[in-house]
Amino acid sequence: xxxxxxxxxxxxxxxxxxxxxxxxxxxxxxxxxxxxxxxxxxxxxxxxxxxxxxxxxxxxxxxxxxxxxxxxxxxxxxxxxxxxxxxxxxxxxxxxxxxxxxxxxxxxxxxxxxxxxxxxxxxxxxxxxxxxxxxxxxxxxxxxxxxxxxxxxxxxxxxxxxxxxxxxxxxxxxxxxxxxxxxxxxxxxxxxxxxxxxxxxxxx
Amino acid sequence: xxxxxxxxxxxxxxxxxxxxxxxxxxxxxxxxxxxxxxxxxxxxxxxxxxxxxxxxxxxxxxxxxxxxxxxxxxxxxxxxxxxxxxxxxxxxxxxxxxxxxxxxxxxxxxxxxxxxxxxxxxxxxxxxxxxxxxxxxxxxxxxxxxxxxxxxxxxxxxxxxxxxxxxxxxxx
Numbered sequence: 001x002x003x004x005x006x007x008x009x010x011x012x013x014x015x016x017x018x019x020x021x022x023x024x025x026x027x028x029x030x031x032x033x034x035x036x037x038x039x040x041x042x043x044x045x046x047x048x049x050x051x052x053x054x055x056x057x058x059x060x061x062x063x064x065x066x067x068x069x070x071x072x073x074x075x076x077x078x079x080x081x082x083x084x085x086x087x088x089x090x091x092x093x094x095x096x097x098x099x100x101x102x103x104x105x106x107x108x109x110x111x112x113x114x115x116x117x118x119x120x121x122x123x124x125x126x127x128x129x130x131x132x133x134x135x136x137x138x139x140x141x142x143x144x145x146x147x148x149x150x151x152x153x154x155x156x157x158x159x160x161x162x163x164x165x166x167x168x169x170x171x172x173x174x175x176x177x178x179x180x181x182x183x184x185x186x187x188x189x190x191x192x193x194x195x196x197x198x199x200x201x202x203x204x
Numbered sequence: 205x206x207x208x209x210x211x212x213x214x215x216x217x218x219x220x221x222x223x224x225x226x227x228x229x230x231x232x233x234x235x236x237x238x239x240x241x242x243x244x245x246x247x248x249x250x251x252x253x254x255x256x257x258x259x260x261x262x263x264x265x266x267x268x269x270x271x272x273x274x275x276x277x278x279x280x281x282x283x284x285x286x287x288x289x290x291x292x293x294x295x296x297x298x299x300x301x302x303x304x305x306x307x308x309x310x311x312x313x314x315x316x317x318x319x320x321x322x323x324x325x326x327x328x329x330x331x332x333x334x335x336x337x338x339x340x341x342x343x344x345x346x347x348x349x350x351x352x353x354x355x356x357x358x359x360x361x362x363x364x365x366x367x368x369x370x371x372x373x374x375x376x
Contacts, residue, residue: 032227036251038268047266049250053225061225067253067266069220069231069347069355070327086351089326199250 006156006163010139015118015130022117023129023140024149026108026179029054035182035196037064041099042190048072050196052108062104073097075104080113099192106157107167107184107194112138135160142171151177163187174200211238212341214362218247221354242373243288256375257285263375272375283323291345296333312336312343326350 027033032053039046048066055061060077074086082105084097091097105111112131120128120139127150129140136159140152155167170181178198186192213236220229233247240259247253254265260275262285275282290296297304301324302317312334319325327349334344341362347355 032225034229034250036267038266045266045269045271047251047253047268049229051222051225051227051229053227055225063222063225065220065222065229067231067247067251069218069229071222071349071351071353074224 006166007137007158007161010120010128010130010156013120013122013128013130015120015128017116018119019116020148021119021129022149023109023112023131024151024177026182027052027054027060027110028178034199036199037197038193038195040193041096046072049199060108060110062108073100075101077105077108077110080110082110095190099186099190103165103184103186103192103194106138106155106165107182107196109152109155111136111157151179209239209341209364211236211366211368212362212364213237213366213368214359216357216359218355218357221356223352223354236368236372237289238368238373241289242370244372245288255288256373257288258373258375261375291333291342296331302331 032051035050035052037048037050046066048064051061051063051065053061058078062075062077064072064074066072070088071086072088072091073084075082076085082101084101087097111133115131115133118130118132120130122128126141127144129150129152131138131140136157138158139156140150141154142150142152151169151171153169153171155169157164157167165184165186167182167184169179171177172180180198182194182196184192184194213234215234216232218231218233220231221227222229231247232249233245235246236244241257242259243255243257245255252267254263256263256265257275262273262275264271264273275285287296290299296302297315297317301319301321303320305316305318307314307316315333315335317331317333319328319330329348329350329352331348332346333342334346335341336343341359341364343359345357349355
């Protein structure tokens with residue numbers, strides 16, 4: 001019920017295509033980024049480190065390793081598609097892999113790569129961006145910033161009118177702007193919760 | 205670890221080399237082992253993560269959650285327990301789960317372990333244990349995965365047979 005109502009706040013907005021507006025990518029093409037990650041699904045709790053790196057002009061990898069050093073999965077983004085190229089055997093279940101691929105695609109904004117962005121007129125003190133692809137719609141909101149590129153604080157994803165997930169971004173400036181904390185709730189029968197905390201480079 | 209050693213305490217540096225990314229993840233921590241089956245394995249950076257093995261019980265504590273398991277009720281943890289304890293004690297080469305070969309360099313004795321059981325073979329290509337020639341315990345361990353990813357753990361500031369409080373191994 002709540003998930004169906006979630007879209008109502010966006011329904012009244014009028015949105016127009018805007019080729020000059022874009023959503024700032026989470027993945028830095030020049031450097032590898034590391035996150036402490038926890039994933040909760042049903043009664044399972046998995047923690048570890050996620051390394052995100054662009055390996056060539058069209059390929060990005062998201063590799064999850066436990067604290068003990070065991071690689072759990074390697075997701076590869078290529079040609080606007082994210083797919084699992086390695087999954088640790090006990091986790092190698094189609095439903096789980098689908099959920100990992102869909103949520104990490106949303107979290108890292110790979111879902112909107114190359115799609116037309118619409119800017120929505122909104123009386124509140126935030127900018128709302130809409131991206132649509134078939135029956136999937138993604139809304140991004142961020143504080144009003146006079147920039148063509150927005151750093152979203154909130155992403156809500158809908159299938160038809162039903163909310164699939166809610167992703168919140170904490171954006172901080174340390175030299176340049178970066179996403180320091182990302183949380184993602186996936187709704188539905190099997191609920192997932194992802195939390196990513198960026199590990200900033202140290203001289204250690 | 206020789207028969208005369210009843211406890212061991214050490215810092216460690218773990219390096220995980222991911223071949224596909226040409227990236228290394230460096231983790232640092234501390235471990236304490238006391239005969240027979242008491243182990244505290246603690247990561248301090250980049251994230252805090254603690255594993256305590258106390259005979260048949262295992263506790264895992266991360267930055268958000270503490271979980272406790274009974275070793276006998278969980279096959280995976282039983283396997284983790286066996287590997288961690290046999291690596292720390294240096295008895296892993298006696299296991300029939302591995303085929304072992306022995307090498308010697310100026311600095312180390314090296315034991316190369318090739319997994320012989322199905323589950324282990326799917327993950328690890330080999331495990332190398334390096335023993336200091338002057339200290340009778342493992343100085344370095346390398347785990348080479350099938351996909352050529354390498355995890356190495358190097359031990360330093362080692363203390364043998366120092367008094368160790370039982371509080372280190374409390375599962376609470």
